[in-house]
Amino acid sequence: MSAPLGVAVLGTAFMGRAHSSAWRNVGAVFPDAPATAMRVLCGSDPARTAAAARSLGWQEAATDWREVIARDDVQVVDICTPGHLHAEMATAALEAGKHVLVEKPLATSLAEAERMAEAAARAPGASMLGFNYRRVPALALARELVRDGRIGQVRTVRAAYLQDWLVDPEAPMTWRLRAETAGNGALGDLGSHVVDQILAITGQRVTAARGTLRTFQHERQGPAGPEPVTVDDAAWAQLDLDGGAVASLEVSRVATGSKNALTIEVHGTDGAIAFDLERLNELRVTEGRDGWPARVLVTEPTHPYLDAWWPPGHVLGWDSTFIMQAADLLRGIEAGRAPTPSFADGLAVQRVLDAVERSDAADGARMPIGDR
Amino acid sequence: MSAPLGVAVLGTAFMGRAHSSAWRNVGAVFPDAPATAMRVLCGSDPARTAAAARSLGWQEAATDWREVIARDDVQVVDICTPGHLHAEMATAALEAGKHVLVEKPLATSLAEAERMAEAAARAPGASMLGFNYRRVPALALARELVRDGRIGQVRTVRAAYLQDWLVDPEAPMTWRLRAETAGNGALGDLGSHVVDQILAITGQRVTAARGTLRTFQHERQGPAGPEPVTVDDAAWAQLDLDGGAVASLEVSRVATGSKNALTIEVHGTDGAIAFDLERLNELRVTEGRDGWPARVLVTEPTHPYLDAWWPPGHVLGWDSTFIMQAADLLRGIEAGRAPTPSFADGLAVQRVLDAVERSDAADGARMPIGDR
Amino acid sequence: MSAPLGVAVLGTAFMGRAHSSAWRNVGAVFPDAPATAMRVLCGSDPARTAAAARSLGWQEAATDWREVIARDDVQVVDICTPGHLHAEMATAALEAGKHVLVEKPLATSLAEAERMAEAAARAPGASMLGFNYRRVPALALARELVRDGRIGQVRTVRAAYLQDWLVDPEAPMTWRLRAETAGNGALGDLGSHVVDQILAITGQRVTAARGTLRTFQHERQGPAGPEPVTVDDAAWAQLDLDGGAVASLEVSRVATGSKNALTIEVHGTDGAIAFDLERLNELRVTEGRDGWPARVLVTEPTHPYLDAWWPPGHVLGWDSTFIMQAADLLRGIEAGRAPTPSFADGLAVQRVLDAVERSDAADGARMPIGDR
Amino acid sequence: MSAPLGVAVLGTAFMGRAHSSAWRNVGAVFPDAPATAMRVLCGSDPARTAAAARSLGWQEAATDWREVIARDDVQVVDICTPGHLHAEMATAALEAGKHVLVEKPLATSLAEAERMAEAAARAPGASMLGFNYRRVPALALARELVRDGRIGQVRTVRAAYLQDWLVDPEAPMTWRLRAETAGNGALGDLGSHVVDQILAITGQRVTAARGTLRTFQHERQGPAGPEPVTVDDAAWAQLDLDGGAVASLEVSRVATGSKNALTIEVHGTDGAIAFDLERLNELRVTEGRDGWPARVLVTEPTHPYLDAWWPPGHVLGWDSTFIMQAADLLRGIEAGRAPTPSFADGLAVQRVLDAVERSDAADGARMPIGDR
Known part of the structure; x- marks a missing residue:
């Protein structure tokens, strides 16, 4: 050893x-x-x-x-x-x-x-x-199903990441609400996860983006008095993918009643998939054009990562994703294979977010995204 | 009499x-x-x-x-x-x-x-x-709750209307798929319902729209051979409302596994509401910033229209909406009050759909919508 | 004609x-x-x-x-x-x-x-x-699936019918709460539906019953002052079926928060089925030992009765069941075939309810049920 | 230190x-x-x-x-x-x-x-x-709500624990299926959890039990050929509680499609609670006689144990319960307070299971349970 x-x-x-x-x-x-x-x-x-x-x-x-x-x-x-x-x-x-x-x-x-x-x-x-x-077993299963053609060719992805921690008007100013420290708001914080999932699940590349940012509360109390909020509270975007699919996404930190609701629906020519992070261990899978959405409890030994965990029906928590992430990094190191997502994958996400911001600045106009 | x-x-x-x-x-x-x-x-x-x-x-x-x-x-x-x-x-x-x-x-x-x-x-x-x-009791209740301030001021509406009847590539050409007879596709057929609900629930007016249309299957078999499909299979739009809210909508006839899924989520400063037409008798209501989504079975005598129907717990079907619609028309006639939605309400919806089409033609640019 | x-x-x-x-x-x-x-x-x-x-x-x-x-x-x-x-x-x-x-x-x-x-x-x-x-399309579909062996041999049925209209301690005395006019309480009112469904779905006969009745509120206000409640508020029973299955049922009129919750779960050797009357148009179907529960929206033309109604996705209401019931009666008359459920079917249900009452009186002991 | x-x-x-x-x-x-x-x-x-x-x-x-x-x-x-x-x-x-x-x-x-x-x-x-x-935060919250009178006085508990690992007729003989090594089958393995939850949530004591055991597959392949299965595959029981409540429970290892479905519904005079272990982080809470079931995501810092974990919306897994269990033991040791559940609590559960077995042997008759 x-x-x-x-x-x-x-x-x-x-x-x-x-x-x-x-x-x-x-x-x-x-x-x-x-x-x-x-x-x-x-x-x-x-x-x-x-x-x-x-x-x-x-x-x-x-x-x-x-x-x-x-x-x-x-x-x-x-x-x-x-x-x-x-x-x-x-x-x-x-x-x-x-x-x-x-x-x-x-x-x-x-x-x-x-x-x-x-x-x-x-x-x-x-x-x-x-x-x-990426290490949520249900989302890893979603990638497998799409990759193996189990829902046909992906046509639309409808995704959102909704939280509610800024609904409170008294929630104080933080570095996350200043453009100079955070870059942007919900778009980067939540939208980056969403865009990464869209890319990972579809296996497609974004060729153009349209988008809008919105700040609903323009001032919050800082340590030295009221300060302007200079990032977005919510954002919307629509992405063209090179495989012909269209993805829409919506992110918000003012979605009352939503705690950590990353939801992703994928519609293919021969099936569909739906996921909700608040039900991390479940995936809805519709197989076939005439199929019905089945609730898969992603805890079977045949599911991604699950042979390392507990018997069927014993659900995993959010923190388990970091353990699987660490394992994947270690295996990549051992095998001399680049683990994913790579920095290049992260850069691809950043390019999409950047195009969304530029589109917002241009009143919603479509922004093409090149390879670099 | x-x-x-x-x-x-x-x-x-x-x-x-x-x-x-x-x-x-x-x-x-x-x-x-x-x-x-x-x-x-x-x-x-x-x-x-x-x-x-x-x-x-x-x-x-x-x-x-x-x-x-x-x-x-x-x-x-x-x-x-x-x-x-x-x-x-x-x-x-x-x-x-x-x-x-x-x-x-x-x-x-x-x-x-x-x-x-x-x-x-x-x-x-x-x-x-x-x-x-408009006559679905759950949606009438949604209007009441918003009007009475029960979820505070509306900030975002996230709506979709997803069906799957065009997923089948062999589904034949019909007048609904020709621009000259149908005007447009999913946008008009499904989007008109969605826009009307956005207007009715928020009580706000649309001031601008951004949108995109997409046709995924460009040819279908007609009575005399293959014909081009000249309307959209799916559409996306984002609307600015004059009360400060932002609404997003997505409509599709190629959403595999979705039969009649008109879904509407409304987030306010003090609560939230969610609806799904496939569960026509239910409304999810979150009251207060720290509230939790409660599943209201909209069959109580205190709910809109329900005192005319059956005891609590006895659900209504889709066709009941037409009975309530007829009753509202008759009462309007009797009272000499203009029933709603009026033709003017319908015109307001058309103006929004028109702006979405113009935006699509302009690569997604924001289209202001005037009073007329 | x-x-x-x-x-x-x-x-x-x-x-x-x-x-x-x-x-x-x-x-x-x-x-x-x-x-x-x-x-x-x-x-x-x-x-x-x-x-x-x-x-x-x-x-x-x-x-x-x-x-x-x-x-x-x-x-x-x-x-x-x-x-x-x-x-x-x-x-x-x-x-x-x-x-x-x-x-x-x-x-x-x-x-x-x-x-x-x-x-x-x-x-x-x-x-x-x-x-x-019996005419709820989803329950008719459940019968078809069981009859066609789609879930194998039925082993257990878990059923309940929960309502809440007697939770209110001020709810007044009525004929439904007096043994002399109503016979019994929740057992007959709600339990008869449950037992009929158990018989109809399994296609099996009850050979023995165990049961318990319970009254939680023993007095209610009548027109001439307080009166004793002489029927059950809730009942529990367990039934042996001649095909080897076991069925359990629970009925209550004091189940806070349940409006009309007739729920039925059927587990077979090769699949399972679940139904909830508050979602009358849905059936959960698990096919195969390794299958997952799929949510079937029972509105397709291939589903029982549905070719007479509306296009897929347009849900039916509770009152539609009476229309289908009338149609089945008329077709039976026309064909000279005895429609079901017959009076004999109703008698079979009564025998089961009677055995449950006798079991309760005998401290829960198993009561065999003969053919007559 | x-x-x-x-x-x-x-x-x-x-x-x-x-x-x-x-x-x-x-x-x-x-x-x-x-x-x-x-x-x-x-x-x-x-x-x-x-x-x-x-x-x-x-x-x-x-x-x-x-x-x-x-x-x-x-x-x-x-x-x-x-x-x-x-x-x-x-x-x-x-x-x-x-x-x-x-x-x-x-x-x-x-x-x-x-x-x-x-x-x-x-x-x-x-x-x-x-x-x-006991350490599932949602179930700890259920105990708190009942203890604090938030659903009034408990009247009925409807509980089940359903698994499917013995549906496969080829599943081999193990020590768990022999009476001499396992005592009993689903009753002890699954029923013990259910009875403990009934006791813990209601805070009441069981005074009598009725029950039935059933084995559906009587022989399985052992290492040396076919062996008789001498424990139950499924069991049903009904419990009288000293506070006036009635609890029903059903456990099965042949419930096709159910992986780890411990479900508990509690109906009180002024509210209700429902839980499903497959959705470990959620609790349905109905407050008030006219309330509606709200889906509480039990991840708030005010919820039991949660201030030690992650921000709201970050769900816990099954294995986290053992960490909280260890912490409670350690705190009990430190404080010189007996931690719960004690061995005496376990004994109380065993007494109930024993009475269920005796009731089954006596054809379902009610078995009183004394203090010892």
Whole structure:
């Protein structure tokens, strides 16, 4: 048995915690994947990082990310910091010869994303983008069904990602609501997941986009008084795909009563598929032109990833997606195959989001999207 | 008791049958509405019309619609013929002093619709457009809830109308698939219902539209060989409303597995509503910013129209909407109040659909919609 | 064409209204069934009956049921009076040579039911019991699927009929809550439908029953003060079927939040079926041991009864079941075939309910049920 | 900070793996609970246990359970072996002064269960039974709502636990299908969870039970040829509760199409609750006599356990219940409070199951259940 791969996570907030869970559990769930060791958790606050490292199962805590990626006992760098730090950290880690996992979004600008994809292409290490919903077994099954022609040729995709955390008018100003730190709002935060799923499920490329952004509440209370909200609360887009399909998407953070409702409906010439993230373990599958939507509980050993988990009927949680993501990265490293989604996949998503923003600025006009 | 209002239905096909059911039952369900007599059913084929008149409960059959609207014993003319005949028939009936119900769509061109709305405004008789889904009790309840502020101010409406009857590549050419007879495809047929619901539920006006049309199968077998399909199979649109809301809609006749899925989700500042026509008797209602979607079975005596029907829990069918529509027309006639939806309401819908088509022709650009 | 069959309905309340709707519409929906004429509606109150007859479409009103069944122009007597009157009226009508439809329950005692079944067997006319849910297309489809072996051999049936109208402690005393007028409570009112469905869907016979009755509120306010409630609010039973299946059922009028929830789940060796009356147009069908439950919208022309109705996706209401019931009676009369459910079928249900009551009195012990 | 509590798990199969996951993650999810150390995993096969220990995160592997419970560095013994070993192991561990968690069922006979409850009452250490579904947040919320009177007084509980793994006639003989090793079949395996939930949610005690067991397939292929199946495939029971409620339950391993369908409906005088384990993160709540069932996504920080997990809308999986179970045990140990469910709670469940079996043997007669 070879030595375990040393892992470092950069970032101790929500995503740092979720990724720590992945590294703590990947060996138990996927014992055949390369072994790992949880070397170091890196955060900005020394005391808080030390406490988090202890409870989350890390051997060490650190505060200087450059030192962390320079360590010889670290082979995998997992970046969970805010988006505007991704480009610098990921590029440095790749240049240091590490394998790199970057939490989504890849970057906060298209230019950064392009540089990161180039860096990834040049680097000896593996690189992967953390669109964790790729690992939802039901969505992996959806990809399989489409790829195997089980619903024929895809014609339309109707997708939405609705949340309600900004419905409250008293919800305070945060970095997520300022264009300079977040780039955009619901479009990037939620729309990136949606666009990635559209690309992954259809296996098609976006050739043009139309879109609209809307901010419903223009001012929120910041630490120093009222501040303008400079990102979108909701966005709509319609995408032309190179295989002839049309995809529509709607994202919102002001959708009252919707907590985490990523819904995707795919209609093909010979069937259909529907998914709702709030029911993560289910997929509605209609096979044949005269078929009826069947509720598949995606917990069978024949379903993607499921042979590693529990007997049929024992549902998985949201956090399990990070464990499967980690396993896929490790297997890619072991096999010398580039894991997906790659930085290039992330760049493709960014190009679509960028076209949506440009379309909005041009009153909805269709924006073609080239290969680069 | 005054003499019953004599009714004539023009058209013996699907809609003629549904409207006949309405006139046969309206007095039993709504005994307090003005009484009616089923005078005459008018169709093009003498034998078929006679047989239909007999089984559907009509006193007489006729084949000349001009004679029918000239009869003294006919006060209500109910027009269920194909759309391109609506303008001429409705205008003539209004000019003859009749009350007129026109099955949707109002007309097949914007110009015709404008002339019809003008004729209705001038005429002594009542006029009404047959958007029968206005009478679905769950949708009437939705209107009430929005009007009464129960979900706050509407911000977004997400609507779709998905059917699958054109998924079959062997489905033959019909007048519905030719631009010259049908005007457009899914946009007019299904989109008109959707736009009417958006207007009725929000109580807002559309100020601008963006849209796209798409035909997936460009040729179908006609009686004399292959013919080009010249209308859309599917359409997408996004509407700006004058109250600040944004509505998105998607319609399709190639949505595999969807039979009659008119779905409407309304998100307000203080609640949400969701509806699905395939579950016609249910409404999902979320009250309050922290509320949860409750499944309301809209069969209580306190719900719209329901005191006229059965005890709680006894669901209504699609055809009941026509009975309630007839009752509303009769009550409008009795009260001297213009029933809704009016021809002007139908014209407003046509203007939106027209703007969507113009937007599609302009590569998706935003098309403002004026008052006229 | 032969003369239409003259129809009389006895009873003007809820069921009289529902059956009148059936006779008003059966010719329009099923033009190939024998024609009928709505001769006379018979009720106890002259003025109210006259008004009802007028609005419901009857030619005449009457108050003496014996005169009605003696009329030469009446061939079909449809009995919608309270249960304790069924035996006398039905027997007299059968003896007068009429075709007889009796609203459920067949009778309020086993002895009466036996006499009625004997009278029906002797009589020249057709007789039928009004278990209208037999005509719900989804339940008719369930019968077909089981009969055709599509779910293998039935092993278990799990059924319930839950309502909530007695949850309110202030709901007043009625004849339905007195043993002397109603026989029993939820068991007979709701349980009879459930038992009939179990028999009809499985095609099996009940060989033994265990059961329990429970009254939760023992006193309610009557017209002259508090009265004891002498029937059950809820009941539970478990039935052995002669084909080896076991059926469980639960009925309640104090099931808060349930309006009309007749639910039936059937598990076979090779599939399963599930139904909920509150979603009358849907059937969940699982085919094969490894199948998944598909939601079938039972509105296709290939589904039972549906070729007579509307295009796919246009749902039916509760009241439509009475129209289909009338059509089946008429077709039975025309063909000289005994329509189902027969009085004998109703007697079989009564025997099961009787055994449940006896089991309850015997502390739950198993009660065998013979052929008679 | 005090030294961490040393933990040992006995058993390496399905449940050993699930409990190992709990100990691996409890400190990360609940950092405020007493710290633990994963000392030793104990199994029968040395090599397999060593491999499992390594991948599952244990410091050591062992094969002699008596040595394990004698270790000074082990304070918590978590027993995941087959049921017939529970009594001996748990009693020994309690006598050794350890805290003990026993996976359900408590024991395979009532006599054993009684001895274990007595041992637990005498022992200095904490003891807890692993009815993990007590920790499903939605079911914990159900308990809170009932306890707080939010649905009034409970009148009826309708529960089922349906699986399909024995539908396949070729499914082989196992120890679970032999009475001598498993005690009984679906009744104990599935019914124990159901009875525990009925007791926990209502807070009432069972005073009498009626029941039936049924075996549908009487022979299955064993390692040495066909063997008789000597346990039930399905069972039905009806329970009287001391607060006046009635509970019904149905369990089956031959319910085609049901994977892990533990469903519980609770009807109170002022509301209702419904749960389905296949949708573990949801609870249907009807508040008030006129309320409607609302779908609560039980992922809010105000919901039980949820402040320790992820933001709203991020669903938990089945395996998370073991983490919450471990945390509750640790908190009980820390506070010197007996954690629940206790062995006495498990004994109460066994008494009910025993009465159901005796009722079945007595042809369904009601069996009173005393306090002991």
